[in-house]
Amino acid sequence: MGTAFARNLLDDGYETVIFSKCGNNVAALEAAGAKAAMKWIDLAHCEIVISMVPDDEATDSVSISLANVLDTHAIHISMSTISPDASRRASERHSRLGQGYVAAPVLGNPDLAAARKLYILAAGPDEYVERSLPLLDRLGQRIFNVGQNPELANTFKLAGNALTAATLQSMGEVLAFLHKAGVDPKVAFSVFTESLFDGKVHKAYGRKIVEQRYSPPGMTLPLAVKDLRLALAEAEQLSVPMPVASVVRDRLVAAVARGWEDLDWSALGKLAEFSAGI
Structure with a gap:
């Protein structure tokens, strides 16, 4: 699903940096105009980073790595299906460093992601959700703001x-x-x-x-x-x-x-x- 997100953002003219530990679809996305990050520090300049990973362990690893390199007020949008506890840990981790965290898991499948037909469940502090909306609007057909506590979205x-x-x-x-x-x-x-x-x-x-x-x-x-x-x-x-x-x-x-x-x-x-x- 992350590949579909990247393609859609590239199509919309966003400067898009991709970081895939397993290397899936990297070459194709580079050919479409994306820049490939080789290490976490390559994401340090990003204002918003979207993560889509399979489980709590991967989310913990990603949020720890991002927290170490992102600037203050940068936002990590986690669109993964994870436990409320994992989302809460990521939120607290970023908050301690003055960074934003928005949970935005989706209802849909990869085909709907490619067609921008996902339903997105967003939650987090109002400031960070508002800043994330223009990007999320390009990824789905409707966004539901379900509260200020990120774990509620999960x-x-x-x-x-x-x-x-x-x-x-x-x-x-x-x-x-x-x-x-x-x-x-x-x-x-x-x-x-x-x-x-x-x-x-x-x-x-x-x-x-x-x-x-x-x-x-x-x-x-x-x-x-x-x-x-x-x-x-x-x-x-x-x-x-x-x-x-x-x-x-x-x-x-x-x-x-x-x-x-x-x-x-x-x-x-x-x-x-x-x-x-x-």
């Missing part, structure tokens, strides 16, 4: 992923049920998504399930397991039971156990068919 994101995962599980179950009863899955999909179940998640992921199009993944199963784990951990801290999310997490783990770790999380539909003996 809590929202985890809740959204728990809701999406529950929908994928439900879609997989009912499509497998109807398939085994003799209904063409494409017919079942059309009936549902052209009546009461016409939401974006039902349509986008339901189609993947019906077409058995689980690769390339928008989000891999292991990342989905991580997100449900983080959501359930936060819910436990708040004493909020989430029985449906718990079941769906176990189904995601079961899919990974079958060796499907490279598949999209909509492969919950594939698991539903397997469980039904289809």
Whole structure:
């Protein structure tokens, strides 16, 4: 998703510096006009740095490194799906040095990122959110300001992923049920998504399930397991039971156990068919 962000910002004429530890897509982005950073100090002049990394550990590493090189009042926008605690740590780390931190995780997938159709959940001190808005406006179709505490954006994101995962599980179950009863899955999909179940998640992921199009993944199963784990951990801290999310997490783990770790999380539909003996 970070590659899509960089391409869109380049298209809009922003001076864009990219830093990728794994080197993915660096050459292509350089050819499009980006400058490649070789070390953290190469980002020292940036007014705003956007990070998109897979987990809490990576976010801690990035925020520590950025805090050591960014100027006072520079802003770190974290668009990663991480725990509220990790977001809180990053915010405190930057604040101690007079730097800004905005959490801005997204609802959407890499295709929506490329098309600037993401929904962005932004949270942080008003001053830093306001300064970040012109940039965030270029990356999505709508920005929701969910508060001044950055961790609230991450809590929202985890809740959204728990809701999406529950929908994928439900879609997989009912499509497998109807398939085994003799209904063409494409017919079942059309009936549902052209009546009461016409939401974006039902349509986008339901189609993947019906077409058995689980690769390339928008989000891999292991990342989905991580997100449900983080959501359930936060819910436990708040004493909020989430029985449906718990079941769906176990189904995601079961899919990974079958060796499907490279598949999209909509492969919950594939698991539903397997469980039904289809």
